[in-house]
Amino acid sequence: MTMLLFNQNMEVKKEITKQIAL
Secondary structure (H helix, E strand, O other): OOOHHHHHHHHHHHHHHHHOOO
């Protein structure tokens, strides 16, 4: 459960970083 949330959080951070880069 915790790992799933952690992985999801990492994905969100990656998406945010992409948005900032663009």
